[in-house]
Amino acid sequence: MAIDHDSIRNAFLGLGLVGDQQSGILRRFGVILAANTSDFLVGREFDLIDSMGGEPSRRLTERVLIDAAQWCANSTFQGIMDSPEWKTLIEPNIKNIQDRLSGLVAITNCLGWGKIIDWHLTEENKTLYFSVKYSYYVDAYKRRYGKNSAFPICYMWTGVAAGYLDLLFGTSPNTFTATESNCSAIGGDLCAFEAKLAKTKFGFN
Amino acid sequence: MGTRENMIGMISINAERSVIKLGDVEIAYHCDKFNTRIFKGFEDTLGFEKARDLIFTSAHNTTYDNLVKIATGIIAGSKPADVIESLFELYKVLGYGNFMVQDAYENGGRVKGDPSYMAEGWLENQEKWHWTNRTQGVCHEEAGHIAAAWELAHNLKKGSVRVIETVCKAAGGPYCEFQIEVL
Numbered sequence: 001m002a003i004d005h006d007s008i009r010n011a012f013l014g015l016g017l018v019g020d021q022q023s024g025i026l027r028r029f030g031v032i033l034a035a036n037t038s039d040f041l042v043g044r045e046f047d048l049i050d051s052m053g054g055e056p057s058r059r060l061t062e063r064v065l066i067d068a069a070q071w072c073a074n075s076t077f078q079g080i081m082d083s084p085e086w087k088t089l090i091e092p093n094i095k096n097i098q099d100r101l102s103g104l105v106a107i108t109n110c111l112g113w114g115k116i117i118d119w120h121l122t123e124e125n126k127t128l129y130f131s132v133k134y135s136y137y138v139d140a141y142k143r144r145y146g147k148n149s150a151f152p153i154c155y156m157w158t159g160v161a162a163g164y165l166d167l168l169f170g171t172s173p174n175t176f177t178a179t180e181s182n183c184s185a186i187g188g189d190l191c192a193f194e195a196k197l198a199k200t201k202f203g204f205n
Numbered sequence: 206m207g208t209r210e211n212m213i214g215m216i217s218i219n220a221e222r223s224v225i226k227l228g229d230v231e232i233a234y235h236c237d238k239f240n241t242r243i244f245k246g247f248e249d250t251l252g253f254e255k256a257r258d259l260i261f262t263s264a265h266n267t268t269y270d271n272l273v274k275i276a277t278g279i280i281a282g283s284k285p286a287d288v289i290e291s292l293f294e295l296y297k298v299l300g301y302g303n304f305m306v307q308d309a310y311e312n313g314g315r316v317k318g319d320p321s322y323m324a325e326g327w328l329e330n331q332e333k334w335h336w337t338n339r340t341q342g343v344c345h346e347e348a349g350h351i352a353a354a355w356e357l358a359h360n361l362k363k364g365s366v367r368v369i370e371t372v373c374k375a376a377g378g379p380y381c382e383f384q385i386e387v388l
Contacts, residue, residue, distance in 0.1 A: 031237060034236075040268065048259065061250070068242035110223070
């Protein structure tokens with residue numbers, strides 16, 4: 001049976017995405033969640049780039065942001081896959097690695113990051129392609145700067161693309177690396193990500 | 206409906222787009238792994254003080270601007286203590302933790318966070334990722350959220366208050382505590 005994204009979304013949202021009435025802490029799927037405005041999530045990343053001197057050191061700063069997301073993807077989604085909610089809702093329908101990725105996409109699409117609308121995992125080559133519509137980076141960037149970007153900006157998504165593969169193939173973090181091959185902050189309405197085995201440490205391929 | 210129910214009612218989910226909003230403001234959920242890793246990356250890159258100031262300022266500015274958009278009904282015409290209580294209830298709903306005003310005086314105040322999201326997240330991951338014990342706080346984004354709430358409650362301009370975390374559970378404290386100073 002294929003992974004039913006609508007059922008997963010309904011079940012996930014049915015768990016209630018709000019903090020506990022007493023503690024204000026939101027534990028779901030084995031992790032502690034918090035909701036922040038996309039203006040803050042994106043703003044802090046561009047504040048970091050700016051504070052590092054902007055363009056000359058941008059590539060290095062981007063690696064810091066992508067690396068954080070890649071570690072996050074590995075740990076977060078491993079925590080999610082270990083959780084009782086995943087074991088009940090999703091695991092029974094997983095027959096292979098493609099199903100596992102599909103389950104991860106279904107959960108990812110519940111978090112307000114935008115929507116993965118298309119994905120392709122090639123097991124032989126260990127590569128992954130996916131595209132995202134409505135990435136939260138795009139509007140937040142345009143609100144902040146009042147214009148399109150000259151370069152791809154969806155750092156969290158880039159780390160997640162590589163993190164998915166680290167997780168799916170059971171390797172240590174940073175075994176894979178990813179790039180954003182198209183970003184709708186530059187133009188168009190889709191962001192696209194491609195992940196593959198890293199040739200070097202820290203993803204400078 | 207009570208305050209909490211009103212706050213929860215402000216959250217809407219567009220499943221077709223996978224976009225979540227609080228009122229008209231786009232929000233997204235991230236977990237302790239991502240937020241603590243990002244924070245660690247900032248500290249490793251900038252050092253403690255610059256990272257603290259950057260995260261505080263970013264959270265402060267964006268929270269203030271967005272609360273002005275979505276919380277006018279809470280803020281307008283209410284007493285400062287009531288506004289703060291309502292905004293802290295909103296922070297609970299968003300998963301930031303449980304914040305309580307301990308003292309309020311003319312030029313500032315003191316807020317306790319028990320618990321506070323970032324401290325809980327840090328402690329959750331510290332051992333797993335072999336991070337050393339801290340002597341300094343981690344709740345800079347919470348400090349920014351508190352600053353925004355304090356300014357709006359007291360009808361102050363953005364940037365009128367400074368909030369410093371003086372006790373942090375991630376650095377061995379029994380809870381987190383924030384000192385507010387009106388500049």
